[in-house]
Amino acid sequence: MPPFTVALMFGGRSAEHEISIISAQSIAANINPQLYSVLPIYITHKGAWLCGGVAQNILNLDLAALLRNSSIEKAQATLVSMVQQAGQNPFDLNFRAAAIDLAFLALHGSYGEDGRIQGFLDTCGIPYTGCGVLSSALTMDKALTKLCVADAGIAVAPSVTIFSADYVVEPEAIHRLIEQQVEYPFFVKPASLGSSIGITKVHHQGELQPALESACSLDWKVLIEKTIRGREIEVAVLGNEQPIASLCGEIKPGKEFYDYQDKYIFNTAQFYIPARIPVDLQEKVRTAALKAYRALGCSGMSRVDFFVDEQTDAIVLNEVNTIPGFTDISMYPRLMESIGISFPELVERLLELALKMKRP
Ligand SMILES: Nc1ncnc2c1ncn2[C@@H]1O[C@H](COP(=O)(O)OP(=O)(O)O)[C@@H](O)[C@H]1O
Numbered sequence: 001m002p003p004f005t006v007a008l009m010f011g012g013r014s015a016e017h018e019i020s021i022i023s024a025q026s027i028a029a030n031i032n033p034q035l036y037s038v039l040p041i042y043i044t045h046k047g048a049w050l051c052g053g054v055a056q057n058i059l060n061l062d063l064a065a066l067l068r069n070s071s072i073e074k075a076q077a078t079l080v081s082m083v084q085q086a087g088q089n090p091f092d093l094n095f096r097a098a099a100i101d102l103a104f105l106a107l108h109g110s111y112g113e114d115g116r117i118q119g120f121l122d123t124c125g126i127p128y129t130g131c132g133v134l135s136s137a138l139t140m141d142k143a144l145t146k147l148c149v150a151d152a153g154i155a156v157a158p159s160v161t162i163f164s165a166d167y168v169v170e171p172e173a174i175h176r177l178i179e180q181q182v183e184y185p186f187f188v189k190p191a192s193l194g195s196s197i198g199i200t201k202v203h204h205q206g207e208l209q210p211a212l213e214s215a216c217s218l219d220w221k222v223l224i225e226k227t228i229r230g231r232e233i234e235v236a237v238l239g240n241e242q243p244i245a246s247l248c249g250e251i252k253p254g255k256e257f258y259d260y261q262d263k264y265i266f267n268t269a270q271f272y273i274p275a276r277i278p279v280d281l282q283e284k285v286r287t288a289a290l291k292a293y294r295a296l297g298c299s300g301m302s303r304v305d306f307f308v309d310e311q312t313d314a315i316v317l318n319e320v321n322t323i324p325g326f327t328d329i330s331m332y333p334r335l336m337e338s339i340g341i342s343f344p345e346l347v348e349r350l351l352e353l354a355l356k357m358k359r360p
């Protein structure tokens with residue numbers, strides 16, 4: 001019998017449900033069976049928790065092929081029917097009875113990456129991979145992330161934050177405020193979503209209203225951010241008190257910006273490891289990534305994303321992802337490989353860091 005039982009938690013209520021399943025599949029395939037037995041816990045789109053049989057079947061499903069060959073709707077319908085057919089009762093949440101020692105969180109986006117599940121697990125006394133409550137919640141909010149890292153001396157893109165409730169009441173006043181403060185083209189983005197959902201690059205006045213309406217319908221807070229022209233550079237950071245940084249990776253979007261379709265459907269973006277910037281600049285970006293990780297109180301892991309301005313080489317932090325994509329082709333595990341940490345070793349290190357982390 002392996003000494004530890006790890007609950008692998010995946011699915012969840014966010015728009016990144018399907019990508020979470022694919023991340024969990026890669027993680028399950030790379031967990032050391034000598035040390036850990038895996039109890040899969042699948043959280044449905046609606047928030048029901050299922051473990052054992054149906055969770056294992058979903059983990060065994062070739063979801064990536066289904067997404068590639070049919071559609072997200074078809075994939076979602078397949079998942080729903082698997083749950084219905086299993087007719088299983090949701091998990092009774094008795095972690096102690098299930099003898100769970102720790103949890104591997106493969107949940108991306110809201111309810112997984114934002115501190116809510118972390119708080120719940122803290123309450124149950126179950127260690128878990130990745131960041132704790134505060135850093136998860138902070139980094140989920142792009143406006144608060146920028147405030148914190150700017151305070152630590154890291155540059156961020158100038159932006160205006162608006163509240164959706166105000167926009168509904170006086171859209172014209174908000175249009176004026178934005179046009180006074182940010183130049184076209186700019187980005188409109190919901191503060192707390194991921195996967196580029198609700199993000200629009202606004203080139204002129206005619207595109208402003210639909211962009212704001214869309215973002216405001218998805219989140220209570222919205223950022224309007226200056227466009228940074230340059231390269232998108234990502235750094236994977238791993239560790240608790242003494243974190244290490246990977247080499248810099250670069251993403252060259254297949255379209256005008258790295259949107260949902262480019263991320264998950266067409267896969268037209270190109271990846272470069274190391275990034276195509278001079279070595280001394282790479283070092284500066286890695287240092288900034290570690291500084292941001294510390295400033296935000298991260299633990300376990302995070303992927304820290306930057307822009308490097310094409311004209312000035314200025315390093316501008318974009319966002320921090322505390323549960324980045326974890327599929328075989330995802331940037332985080334590939335960046336770790338760039339410093340000699342293979343996927344199975346990465347999974348093992350994350351579990352060790354989870355067991356060691358003291359969360360007061
Ligand atoms: N200020 C900006 N300047 C230039 N491109 C941007 C800016 N903000 C976002 N983008 C583009 O939009 C993509 C998604 O934005 P991001 O803030 O990373 O949101 P998400 O959390 O959905 O990944 C980025 O990868 C980049 O291509």
Ligand SMILES: [Mg+2]
Nearest residue numbers: 195196305319
């Ligand atoms: Mg991003």
